[in-house]
Amino acid sequence: MARCGISLTCLSTVFLGMMLGLSILLIHSMLLTERQRLEILENEILDQQADWKAQWEQAQAAQKAVQDSQASYLHDELEKFEKQVESELGIVDGAPPAPVAAAQVQAQPAPAFVPELAAQVIAQAPETLAPMVDDYAAAAAPAPVFAAPAPAFEAAPAPVFEAALAPAYIPEAAPAQAFVPEAPAPAYVPDAAPAAPAYAPAAPAFGAVPAPQAALPYGAVLPVGAVGIGVDGQEWIFIKKGENLIKILQKPIYQIPTFDPAPKTVDQIMVGLHERIKRRKTMPKTQHLPSFIIIGVKKCGTSALSRFLKIHPDLASAGETFFFANNFKDGLDYYKSKMPNTTDDVLTYEKTPNYYRLPVVPDRVRNFQSQISKASGIKKEVKMIYITCDPVRRALSDFLHSRTNEGGSEPAAGEFEAFIGVRFSKMEEEMATIKADHGEEWHDEIYNMYKERRGWFNYTDPISNMIVNGAYSIFYKRWLENFDQRQLLVIDGTEMISNPGAVVVQTQQFLNIERIIDENNFIFDEERGFYCYTRTGDETKYCIKGQNKTPTKTLSDDMRVRLFNFFEPFSQRLASDLAREPFNWNWNPAL
Numbered sequence: 001m002a003r004c005g006i007s008l009t010c011l012s013t014v015f016l017g018m019m020l021g022l023s024i025l026l027i028h029s030m031l032l033t034e035r036q037r038l039e040i041l042e043n044e045i046l047d048q049q050a051d052w053k054a055q056w057e058q059a060q061a062a063q064k065a066v067q068d069s070q071a072s073y074l075h076d077e078l079e080k081f082e083k084q085v086e087s088e089l090g091i092v093d094g095a096p097p098a099p100v101a102a103a104q105v106q107a108q109p110a111p112a113f114v115p116e117l118a119a120q121v122i123a124q125a126p127e128t129l130a131p132m133v134d135d136y137a138a139a140a141a142p143a144p145v146f147a148a149p150a151p152a153f154e155a156a157p158a159p160v161f162e163a164a165l166a167p168a169y170i171p172e173a174a175p176a177q178a179f180v181p182e183a184p185a186p187a188y189v190p191d192a193a194p195a196a197p198a199y200a201p202a203a204p205a206f207g208a209v210p211a212p213q214a215a216l217p218y219g220a221v222l223p224v225g226a227v228g229i230g231v232d233g234q235e236w237i238f239i240k241k242g243e244n245l246i247k248i249l250q251k252p253i254y255q256i257p258t259f260d261p262a263p264k265t266v267d268q269i270m271v272g273l274h275e276r277i278k279r280r281k282t283m284p285k286t287q288h289l290p291s292f293i294i295i296g297v298k299k300c301g302t303s304a305l306s307r308f309l310k311i312h313p314d315l316a317s318a319g320e321t322f323f324f325a326n327n328f329k330d331g332l333d334y335y336k337s338k339m340p341n342t343t344d345d346v347l348t349y350e351k352t353p354n355y356y357r358l359p360v361v362p363d364r365v366r367n368f369q370s371q372i373s374k375a376s377g378i379k380k381e382v383k384m385i386y387i388t389c390d391p392v393r394r395a396l397s398d399f400l401h402s403r404t405n406e407g408g409s410e411p412a413a414g415e416f417e418a419f420i421g422v423r424f425s426k427m428e429e430e431m432a433t434i435k436a437d438h439g440e441e442w443h444d445e446i447y448n449m450y451k452e453r454r455g456w457f458n459y460t461d462p463i464s465n466m467i468v469n470g471a472y473s474i475f476y477k478r479w480l481e482n483f484d485q486r487q488l489l490v491i492d493g494t495e496m497i498s499n500p501g502a503v504v505v506q507t508q509q510f511l512n513i514e515r516i517i518d519e520n521n522f523i524f525d526e527e528r529g530f531y532c533y534t535r536t537g538d539e540t541k542y543c544i545k546g547q548n549k550t551p552t553k554t555l556s557d558d559m560r561v562r563l564f565n566f567f568e569p570f571s572q573r574l575a576s577d578l579a580r581e582p583f584n585w586n587w588n589p590a591l
């Protein structure tokens with residue numbers, strides 16, 4: 001020992017041993033500190049979540065109380081306002097208006113005339129009221145709104161509904177900050193939430209439940225440095241920081257609300273509408289490129305949704321443009337020329353039901369997004385609405401629609417089965433072969449067929465086309481490759497039939513606009529078999545006028561089951577990609 005004590009080698013060994021021990025201690029303590037830090041962070045997140053949940057529950061209770069008392073009040077208030085507008089226009093209780101002396105008209109201040117409101121009033125009795133209002137416009141002081149042909153008149157909603165749109169919701173209003181595409185989606189950035197302005201009071205009128213689509217799918221990777229929370233179904237929760245999974249919890253956790261939990265009262269809504277009307281009277285109107293697009297699916301209720309949204313004062317529809325499908329090469333000026341004239345604070349949208357399935361369209365929309373971002377110097381995010389529905393019903397509806405649209409009479413029972421029969425049998429066989437050859441990868445193989453426009457997707461065969469259009473997961477994948485999931489809202493179109501109010505509420509939430517239309521605004525029409533729009537507290541129905549009466553749907557049991565089996569794997573795949581419950585698509589015309 002004594003000799004070892006003086007040996008240099010021994011000294012070095014002892015020293016190195018000590019250093020190693022110290023290093024281990026140091027690393028251990030660093031790891032402990034890091035673990036504590038992560039635990040603190042996680043607890044903070046959980047606390048914050050609990051707070052949000054409590055706020056959300058409070059908001060829900062308050063909202064319910066307000067809603068219970070507001071329906072009739074809202075109706076009265078809106079009627080009062082209508083009367084005020086009518087009196088400004090010289091219209092008394094819907095009776096043909098008394099002639100207005102030119103001198104009197106001249107004397108009136110120009111802003112008293114609101115062309116958009118006038119359009120709504122005219123829509124109720126176009127023949128008697130339009131000439132009078134035209135006279136008034138001609139006699140009025142040269143208010144700028146009349147300098148050019150007032151677009152609001154062209155856009156009068158008469159063709160949309162059998163009756164005029166409810167004046168209550170008419171106008172043309174929208175809070176300037178209603179749509180903030182460039183804002184980061186707060187749902188994905190929980191650690192930024194406590195202080196983020198996105199949570200400051202300013203959001204939708206009624207606290208809304210965060211859409212499940214906004215949740216991150218299991219396995220999502222967040223940008224380095226971000227902390228996120230995702231739900232897979234109802235139970236699996238994970239929290240990630242950068243690339244590192246911190247913890248997987250197995251208890252429900254509430255997603256961060258992206259709304260102001262304080263609900264607005266009817267008075268606040270009314271004041272908001274009045275203010276918008278006034279403000280917009282002084283604002284110039286121009287054409288704006290769309291902020292969101294209804295991309296399909298054909299025959300899943302795209303028209304109904306588009307028309308219901310058109311009632312919202314903060315939205316303006318350009319109808320169907322087919323721009324990204326047919327006219328992309330004509331450029332953005334052409335696209336803009338298809339848009340309605342609106343003030344800056346209104347969101348424009350268009351719907352083209354076949355966008356969803358054309359492989360070139362997502363890429364073009366992304367290109368469009370880059371162009372508008374570049375032009376404005378701000379990162380813009382276009383939003384897309386994808387309405388899916390029972391694919392069996394959809395295929396039949398597509399067939400019936402094309403038949404009656406081609407001027408044919410309503411097809412007899414069995415015609416659909418005969419039309420698709422041979423080709424569909426072949427598709428069933430091909431599907432079985434793909435599954436046998438590719439196993440778990442069957443979806444990828446069909447996706448490749450789609451990207452390369454092979455087989456069912458070469459779009460020269462109308463039968464496979466009609467069927468494969470219901471393979472929604474294939475098309476959705478393409479959109480997801482081009483856009484962040486938060487930019488896409490997937491709606492179950494069968495709900496457009498059973499509960500359109502819920503769908504419109506969900507859509508307003510997705511668009512981050514005030515919740516003005518809800519379940520109270522829909523009333524079932526037995527004869528049509530569809531819900532129609534109605535004003536709050538009113539029984540009048542405003543139904544959607546179809547181009548054709550919906551033909552009767554009949555389908556043999558055998559074909560129904562075969563089609564269901566063909567579509568079901570795609571439907572399940574879509575549900576799993578969206579981290580939601582399976583779709584309840586088991587339509588049966590006999591029930």
Ligand SMILES: Nc1ncnc2c1ncn2[C@@H]1O[C@H](COP(=O)(O)OS(=O)(=O)O)[C@@H](OP(=O)(O)O)[C@H]1O
Pocket residue numbers: 297298299300301302303304353397398401496497500530531532544550551
């Ligand atoms: N409220 C309401 N009123 C009328 N129609 C409604 C409504 N909600 C959903 N639907 C369903 O919409 C189907 C037509 O879908 P689209 O508008 O997407 O068709 S199209 O692609 O624009 O031709 C249409 O299909 P058919 O039933 O075959 O006519 C309806 O099922």
